[in-house]
Amino acid sequence: MHSVRTLVLRLARENTTWGYRRLHGELLVLGVKAAAPTVWKILQEASIGPAPERASSTWTDFLRPQADTLLTCNFFETVTLSGARIHVFAVIEHANRRIRIVGATTHPTSAWVAQAAKNLTMDLEDVGCRARYLITDWDGKFPDLLDAVLADAGHEVALSGVQMPRMNSLMEQWVQTCRRELLDRTLIWNHRHLLHALREFEQFYNTHRPPQGIANTRPLHALPTPIDDPEQISRLNIRRRDRLDGILHEYQHAA
Known part of the structure; x- marks a missing residue:
C-alpha cells in the first residue's frame, strides 16, 4: 500500500x-x-x-489556436550495433500530441518517402484527423513528390524557417524524449528490433505517458x-x- x-x-x-x-x-x-x-x-x-x-514561447502561443490543423514531421537517425545508420520518419499531431512512427529505412529515397506519405494519409483519413498542414524542414529527404502526395489527400506542406528549430519544436522535443527515454538506453540490434522498440514506445507515449503541454491528457486516453x-x-x-x-x-x- x-x-x-x-x-x-x-x-x-x-x-x-x-x-x-x-x-x-x-x-x-x-x-x-x-x-x-x-x-x-x-x-x-x-x-x-x-x-x-521549460519556458513558454511566443511561437508556441501562436501555434496553440491552430493546433487542430497542424501536423509536424521529421527524420532522425539512430545507429545499430553493426554500425548501420537507420533513418526514422515520425509525425506528431499538434492538437493531442499523438505520435506516429511512419517508418524506418537505411535509404530514405524519394519513392520510399512518397509511399510513407501515402500510408500516413490513409491512416489520418481512417481516424478522421482534420489536420490540413504538415510542417517540415528543409531536409533533402523530403522530395517534391511528397508535396504532390499530400496535396492529393487535401494536405499542404508548410516549410519551417531555415535554421529555426523552434518552428518545429514539438517534433524536436519528442525526438529528444525518444532518445532520452528509449534509444539512449537500448542497444538496437537491427532494423526489425528498432521498429519493435519504436512501436512499443509509440503505444506507451500515446496511451500512457502524460504530455505536460496539454495538461497531462494522454493522446488517446482522457484522465x-x-x-x-x-x-x-x-x-x-x-x-x-x-x-x-x-x-x-x-x-x-x-x-
Missing part, C-alpha cells in the same frame, strides 16, 4: 529523468489528485531536486476521475508494468 508521499518518492527514484511536473502527470493518470506544488514540496523535503521548467475518498487515497495499491524489459514503466491500480 502507498500513501501519496511514498508513491511520489517511489516514482522519483525509479525514474530519475522525471521532473516534478512529469511526476504530477503520472499521479493524475493514476487518478491520484495532488497539486503540482505538493509534489514539488515532497521532492524538496526528500532532497530530490526537480528538473528545470480518470480524481480519487476523492481520503480512505482510498491512504490505501493506494499501485502496480508497475514494464515494457521493453524494464526500459519503460507504466503504473496502474492493482485489480
Whole structure:
C-alpha cells in the first residue's frame, strides 16, 4: 500500500529523468489528485531536486489556436550495433500530441518517402484527423513528390524557417524524449528490433505517458476521475508494468 508521499518518492527514484511536473502527470493518470506544488514540496523535503521548467514561447502561443490543423514531421537517425545508420520518419499531431512512427529505412529515397506519405494519409483519413498542414524542414529527404502526395489527400506542406528549430519544436522535443527515454538506453540490434522498440514506445507515449503541454491528457486516453475518498487515497495499491524489459514503466491500480 502507498500513501501519496511514498508513491511520489517511489516514482522519483525509479525514474530519475522525471521532473516534478512529469511526476504530477503520472499521479493524475493514476487518478491520484495532488497539486503540482505538493509534489514539488515532497521532492524538496526528500532532497530530490526537480528538473528545470521549460519556458513558454511566443511561437508556441501562436501555434496553440491552430493546433487542430497542424501536423509536424521529421527524420532522425539512430545507429545499430553493426554500425548501420537507420533513418526514422515520425509525425506528431499538434492538437493531442499523438505520435506516429511512419517508418524506418537505411535509404530514405524519394519513392520510399512518397509511399510513407501515402500510408500516413490513409491512416489520418481512417481516424478522421482534420489536420490540413504538415510542417517540415528543409531536409533533402523530403522530395517534391511528397508535396504532390499530400496535396492529393487535401494536405499542404508548410516549410519551417531555415535554421529555426523552434518552428518545429514539438517534433524536436519528442525526438529528444525518444532518445532520452528509449534509444539512449537500448542497444538496437537491427532494423526489425528498432521498429519493435519504436512501436512499443509509440503505444506507451500515446496511451500512457502524460504530455505536460496539454495538461497531462494522454493522446488517446482522457484522465480518470480524481480519487476523492481520503480512505482510498491512504490505501493506494499501485502496480508497475514494464515494457521493453524494464526500459519503460507504466503504473496502474492493482485489480
